[in-house]
Amino acid sequence: MSEHSEILARLFAPVEGGMARMRRVLEEQLHESSDAVRDMTDHVGRFRGKQLRAALVLLCGEASGNTTDEHAKVAAIVEMIHLATLVHDDILDGAEVRRRMACVNQRWNNQVAVLLGDFLYARAFGLSTTLSSGLCSRLLSETTSKLCVGEIEQSTRRYDFELSQADYERIAGAKTASLYSAACELGARYPGGNERVGELMRCFGWDLGLAFQIIDDVLDLTETTEQLGKSAGTDVEDGKVTLPVLFVYRSADEGTRAAIRDVYTAAGIEDRARKLAEVCDLGPGLRAAMRRAKDLIAACRERIVSLEESPARTALLEITEFITERRL
């Protein structure tokens, strides 16, 4: 086992049984009767990832003394929605298709990715309609629509260096924190009632998800593709002005600002993220962004200290640590 999977196994230990059930549900759902679809869901299934969102459903349930037989299903549904968003994130526009020609299956990729994502969403909603309570359907359809709005806004605010920190956080919150938040709230509240602790865990999940997104944005600027295990520097490439860059831009002189804008927009620049680090000192921006992420994590931790001590609560506290240490 790698160090990383050892950490995950330890963190998820309090809900080991639930995670195993969740994975079985997920497999059943991905295993569609049509061969054509099965090929693709098998492929998606291999991208299993951390399954952190599913684990949060179960851990928040345990930590707030609220676990039902249906929690594993709820966790699988949350994970399927996350998978659908991942699949749809891979849709490229024309320019990118050309730029990334080598790694894209030309005749196939976009259309099938759209349909596969749609299939995963539909299956997730379908499964949620079989639950005994409507809370999961309601909360997750709201969350999904919020998530899309966040992504659309992000897309329309590309190359916008005047974005305020509040706008950045609103958008990052909608696109990332909303699903974390729904996962935590569902864990604490499903099938219903439990409003107080549900609200608490909802806020816990929101701050955790927002911190996660900020750190993700920091890493996209600082890590190499090998360290990250996915393409680095893509935010600058895609015109996304993330929190570290906003901080640097805000306090830069007009010359540096122009240079930053140029790096994002001028034609023919090969490695925009590296070039960005050359035209300005990203250090203060990166540090300020990490400070903000750590403040959010501190708020997270304070929220759950009021819960009774339990292995699940300990795991949640450890998750917040690992996220700040960039190990999750």
Added chain:
Amino acid sequence: MSEHSEILARLFAPVEGGMARMRRVLEEQLHESSDAVRDMTDHVGRFRGKQLRAALVLLCGEASGNTTDEHAKVAAIVEMIHLATLVHDDILDGAEVRRRMACVNQRWNNQVAVLLGDFLYARAFGLSTTLSSGLCSRLLSETTSKLCVGEIEQSTRRYDFELSQADYERIAGAKTASLYSAACELGARYPGGNERVGELMRCFGWDLGLAFQIIDDVLDLTETTEQLGKSAGTDVEDGKVTLPVLFVYRSADEGTRAAIRDVYTAAGIEDRARKLAEVCDLGPGLRAAMRRAKDLIAACRERIVSLEESPARTALLEITEFITERRL
């Protein structure tokens, strides 16, 4: 009013009030608080189209003596799902983006279309969770997943000239007839019960939708872009081997078969649909396909003659006529 909208107004007259309520619900749902999203939903709203699926919910409800205050909402939900599929149908793969460069907004189109479609799906499911019965959520999430499977299968069976008529109909059914079928069943059954007439209307909708798809495939080969109001000849271009072509291919000699395959696949052919009509006689295939569509329509009509006479039943019968006369 054009001849076309006059026909629609007459057909939908028995459910005029419901259609007006449906449109109000649709507008409310598309009118999202974020400016960025509103721009796009306004755009989608303008593509209003016939709203035939919504009308089928209401007409089938009326015709089977089953109308509730919530039928207009159900109709709006069905229409939103249809809109989402239309938006996602516009996602192009790399090759097409290049070929259709002139009409595609390069930097924007695909990603935003994916998100907007997702938003519409999520809103549709979200709205369905506010209904008093879970039937709509259940039926429409199943339908959406079936619909995606149909589209995925179609995509994997491109350039497959060995496709049987049964496979073609299974795929066309899943991608098109399933939503017609769900619309008709929901009209007759929502909020629940009414199994017998629900089953009847489900079959009515399935045959109607399948006939509609077959005729659509015929028109794509026979009409010009102006007559059609959308690009003609796209099926051949996209590698879709539709029923008329399957019929022709099946009874062609090996030389003609090779010529047909070439027209679909050889590089550098400008207008593949026109070229196809040159290398083989499409006539018998087109006529056989239309015969199949008319048989399906005849089955449709027989299904609903058992319903009590009413203006809604008359409208449903007229819809089946207009579909075969290619006027809907």
